[in-house]
Amino acid sequence: MSGTRIPEATVARLPVYLRALNSMSESGTTTCSSLELATAAGVNSAKLRKDLSHLGSYGTRGVGYDVEYLRYQISREIGLTQDWPVVVVGIGNLGHALANYSGFSSRGFRTVALLDADTARHGDVVAGIEIRGFDELEAVVAEHGVGIGVIATPAVAAQDVADRMVAVGIRSILNFAPTILSLPEGVDVRRVDLSSELQILAYHEQRKSSAPATVAEVVADLGQPVGGVR
Numbered sequence: 001m002s003g004t005r006i007p008e009a010t011v012a013r014l015p016v017y018l019r020a021l022n023s024m025s026e027s028g029t030t031t032c033s034s035l036e037l038a039t040a041a042g043v044n045s046a047k048l049r050k051d052l053s054h055l056g057s058y059g060t061r062g063v064g065y066d067v068e069y070l071r072y073q074i075s076r077e078i079g080l081t082q083d084w085p086v087v088v089v090g091i092g093n094l095g096h097a098l099a100n101y102s103g104f105s106s107r108g109f110r111t112v113a114l115l116d117a118d119t120a121r122h123g124d125v126v127a128g129i130e131i132r133g134f135d136e137l138e139a140v141v142a143e144h145g146v147g148i149g150v151i152a153t154p155a156v157a158a159q160d161v162a163d164r165m166v167a168v169g170i171r172s173i174l175n176f177a178p179t180i181l182s183l184p185e186g187v188d189v190r191r192v193d194l195s196s197e198l199q200i201l202a203y204h205e206q207r208k209s210s211a212p213a214t215v216a217e218v219v220a221d222l223g224q225p226v227g228g229v230r
């Protein structure tokens with residue numbers, strides 16, 4: 001890691017740069033300009049250069065960035081060169097989808113246990129992992145050194161699950177339940193709220209459809225030809 005504290009907004013963009021670099025690498029690209037990488041990541045190149053400067057990466061004038069080296073630097077910075085054991089709690093519809101998602105393991109997140117409170121689910125196997133009781137959380141965390149917990153339970157259960165996670169030493173939580181968790185300092189929580197994201201899109205959609213009418217539309221409403229406007 002760079003050792004200096006990187007702004008949160010930059011940290012949030014690093015995985016986006018990494019994804020763009022991964023596609024470049026897969027297509028055999030060995031170097032890229034800041035503009036090429038910025039375009040692939042959907043940001044402006046000044047912001048990209050500033051972000052990468054926090055990693056001590058400035059590229060080479062006239063050559064740009066070395067794709068493989070930058071991939072390595074970003075991966076190291078966001079901890080992807082390490083193996084991260086993860087426990088998922090709540091193996092219903094979403095829990096099944098998360099357990100089956102191969103994108104976690106390819107990025108170093110190894111699901112070591114699937115836990116659920118419903119005894120009817122215990123013993124079922126999802127993605128090669130047996131669902132176990134939630135009361136096994138402490139043993140699982142101790143055995144695998146789990147630092148990251150994923151909550152995919154209904155909202156009413158999420159706070160209790162989070163409290164139990166923290167009590168057994170988990171310090172980072174990814175929460176899919178649509179509820180705000182109250183947790184002690186030092187515990188990082190990321191909330192994935194798909195409904196809120198849809199609501200934000202709905203808000204923009206609504207604004208688009210109520211955008212001011214063009215002159216042509218106003219004229220059409222008045223029943224006059226556009227050419228008739230003075």
Ligand SMILES: NC(=O)c1ccc[n+]([C@@H]2O[C@H](COP(=O)([O-])OP(=O)(O)OC[C@H]3O[C@@H](n4cnc5c(N)ncnc54)[C@H](O)[C@@H]3O)[C@@H](O)[C@H]2O)c1
Nearest residue numbers: 090091092093094116117118134152153154155157176177
């Ligand atoms: N399904 C989706 O597409 C989706 C999308 C976004 C967010 N979410 C959210 O994710 C959560 C799960 O959704 P779902 O559709 O998978 O629900 P689900 O009802 O299918 O699954 C929830 C699972 O959590 C388990 N559970 C309940 N209380 C528990 C506890 N205290 N400890 C351990 N396990 C417990 C249940 O036994 C069940 O297996 C919800 O909060 C939902 O709002 C779901």
